[in-house]
Amino acid sequence: MLKNNIMAAQHSPFDLNQFLATRTAAVNAALNQFLPSEKTKPATLHKAMRYSLFAGGKRMRPAVLLAAAAACGGQAADAMPLACAVECIHTYSLIHDDLPAMDNDDFRRGKPTNHKIFGEGIAVLAGDALLTQAFEIAGQAKGWPRYSHRDLVLEIARASGSLQLVGGQVADLEGENKKLSLNELRYIHERKTSALLCCTVRLGGMSANCTPGQLQALTAFGSNIGLAFQVIDDILDVTQTSEQLGKTAGKDVAVQKATYPAIVGVEKSRKIATQLTNKAFAALKIFKGKAVALEALAEYLLKRDK
């Protein structure tokens, strides 16, 4: 039986701060190489793409991808194109989510949103270009005996498409001003947030040519931390300030959005996030201590304050 306390990783000597600092620097350098320069024509578009991509995101998805690769004995260099591809998709989704036609937000990653600086037209196009850029970057990954380029492209396309990321956003839009059940909310969170995080973890394993058993374990880990991530995001919206979050806090309550805290309260939401994280830990057992970075990241994501 799962406890409401977190099960593992507290006593790990693993230095997560150092892991995050080094991986973020490496990901930023790689993204800088993959993206056309600010001066490349059309300069406004490339400026807008880079503005949001380098606005100071936490880089959690690349970190998780690289940690999953490490758990399976892979090399960071092999995983890097996939880590950058996922961050481009994530950033596109944030740019579009912030648009007046969607969540209509003025701040993201501690800065004015893309459309506030570049206008709505360019913001839409910067998002489109980042989504396409992701596939161009992923196409430069190596491909492995168990996982061909085709598998990698399908993995990313499925997590980002109408059945997952975009489908979740549609359900989110259509759920506005409606009283949703916990199951309906979970449906949205699983698609809008968890699907891309789960795909990210799986891609890390694939970049290390992981075994089918390892991929199954990573899938269980990814779907659980993915859902926990959005439950925590819902909690932070009501417990933190806009300054702490770098985006408008209290927005969900202001627009009467269905969230975990709105439906079950903050305390129960925390318990649910802890239970999901414990399920994620349990899935890592087969790595026999080699998934320390993934464990530390799961604990960090649960305890994060921004």
Ligand code: GRG
């Ligand atoms: C297709 C027009 C069109 C729009 C699609 C799919 C989509 C736009 C939006 C959904 C994306 C969304 C806002 C998901 C929520 C996920 C989430 C909690 C994002 C915040 O992630 P963090 O905290 O952000 O990792 P940073 O800025 O640190 O990277």
